[in-house]
Amino acid sequence: MSGYVLHDYYRSSASYRVRIALNLKGLEYRLHDVSLIEGAQRSEEHLARSAQGFVPVLELDGGRMLTQSLAIIDWLDAAHREPQLTPADPLARADTMARALLIACDIHPLNNLRVLKRLKHQFDATDAQRDDWYRHWVAEGFSALERMAGDGRYLGGDAPDLSDVCLVPQMFNARRFEMDLSPYPRLVAIDAALQALPAVSAAHPDAAR
Known part of the structure; x- marks a missing residue:
């Protein structure tokens, strides 16, 4: 695996959540800044990643895009089981x-x-x-x-x-x-x-x- 790309904005709460989850699971990723202040989230380039024009977007190997922070973290829990962030019980x-x-x-x-x-x-x-x-x-x-x-x-x-x-x-x-x-x-x-x-x-x- 070459590592994921996290399209995020440094001060976005939702992006911050996903960075924490990726780090807790010890996963490699690189950051791609999408400046909310400059309106980059509304660019055609970013709308192709996220229909809502939101961050974060987690880009997987092969180009698959995942959106919505809790959905991304749920996928991470399923794909990389340790440590689990949502209990099995x-x-x-x-x-x-x-x-x-x-x-x-x-x-x-x-x-x-x-x-x-x-x-x-x-x-x-x-x-x-x-x-x-x-x-x-x-x-x-x-x-x-x-x-x-x-x-x-x-x-x-x-x-x-x-x-x-x-x-x-x-x-x-x-x-x-x-x-x-x-x-x-x-x-x-x-x-x-x-x-x-x-x-x-x-x-x-x-x-x-």
Whole structure:
């Protein structure tokens, strides 16, 4: 295998998730930048990879393109089984998916770049109003996730799982928007434990630029 190509943007939460998953599985890949700020995701070249014009896109050997971060990670779990990021046990799997989807489906879509831009362009939201919007929805999600976290080192227990992979980028963005994280001590501790893993720290946006 010559290695995968990850078409991503360094600060994209969804791309960040896939970088973490690839690193945890020890897979080789190279990055191809698709600048969301410059609008490269709407280029014909990128739309040929992703009908939605989103990142990330994982390009496999032979040119097959995979889209949507959780679908990509699900494929990685099936194609490269160790370490598994979604448990085999049905109940544990349901718990993992509930935490992951809370982040990926309830928090993130309300706060991604295209929604924040829409607030400004359609509703004339100021930067302060935009940031308040962002923090409000993260706080709602984090309040629930704090209660859903167990006593283990990670959200997934003794080893990171899919929900941990989703947590790290959301914590990064919460800090970028200057959120007060003191109400979420378990999430802060779990994030610190995750950041201590070389596979996670190597996926950080500063390392992916």
